[in-house]
Amino acid sequence: MASQHRPIKNVVVLGSTGHVGIPTVIALSNHPAQFTVTAVTRDKSQASFPPSVRVVESDLSRSSLLSLLRNQDALVSCLATSLINQQKDIVDIAVECRIARLVPSEYGLDSTHPNAAKFVPVTKTKIENLEYIRQFEHRLSWTTLVTGSFFDRQFGDPGWFGWNMAENKATVFDGGDVEFETTNLSQIGAAIAAILSPEHLAETANQVVFVNSFTTTQNKVVAALEKVTGRKMVIEHETTAAFRERALEAHKEDLTIFGPVADLVTASVYGQGGLNLYSKSAGGLWNDRLGLGREDFLGSIEKALATFHKPS
Known part of the structure; x- marks a missing residue:
């Protein structure tokens, strides 16, 4: 052999x-x-x-x-x-x-x-x-x-992939109905x-x-977060195209800064380049x-918040 x-x-x-x-x-x-x-x-x-x-x-x-x-x-x-x-x-x-x-x-x-x-x-x-x-x-x-993106981990650090659970805010891209795998x-x-x-x-x-665990949309995630936490989220709207352009400019200035790299990934997770439905x-x-089992959407969010998001 x-x-x-x-x-x-x-x-x-x-x-x-x-x-x-x-x-x-x-x-x-x-x-x-x-x-x-x-x-x-x-x-x-x-x-x-x-x-x-x-x-x-x-x-x-x-x-x-x-x-x-x-x-x-x-x-x-x-x-x-x-x-x-x-x-x-x-x-x-x-x-x-x-x-x-x-x-x-x-x-x-x-x-x-x-x-x-x-x-x-x-x-x-x-x-x-x-x-x-x-x-x-x-x-x-x-x-x-x-x-794709790490679904549960993204709720831990404020700003990751548009989620800021510390301030109960979300940045929703391109209307929030773009499907993505995670x-x-x-x-x-x-x-x-x-x-x-x-x-x-x-x-x-x-x-x-x-x-993947899910094919979902940001709007579905927002609804699930509000259901789990019992709080209405503050929503800010953004386009992935503009978000990507700003990240590219910052990336050109300093290739070692993690933030612009993460922002470029975020833009593609939500549709830029056709990478979202990989x-x-x-x-x-x-x-x-x-043989991977089916995962529970709401249950995953509940566990993610309990594991990665530590309220101040």
């Missing part, structure tokens, strides 16, 4: 304490008979995972990663976008250590869409990374996971566990996989194929 097609048992998760890393480690650890999980973190003291998870502190240097990835079957990268430039080096080390399946750090808008680089420049590095990974398909297999963090973790499972390992090899333009969702 070629090394890249062997069953997955030992899984390493980089960026294990991040937004995607935590639910990924938890989802994998929920299948102890299938997976032995190593969670890699910059600060071991900050990690809190089930007892079955091996937690390792690493500076992500070559020597450290070589040690970590020996005798492992899969590598799931949940590293933040700010560390995306390290991914080619990580690919090289994964190949050297004979990793069978690599899940690169994507988990957002579809970087393979023809408009991705134009409308969300930060995806250029992701596009280059995937092209680089494809050179090694004779040595390892890969799966890229497209999820995914809870726990659904992302469940999708990764399914991708690496024996049932789906072969069909997800060298594939861009599309999952699965429809790429052959459909994998939810049913991966």
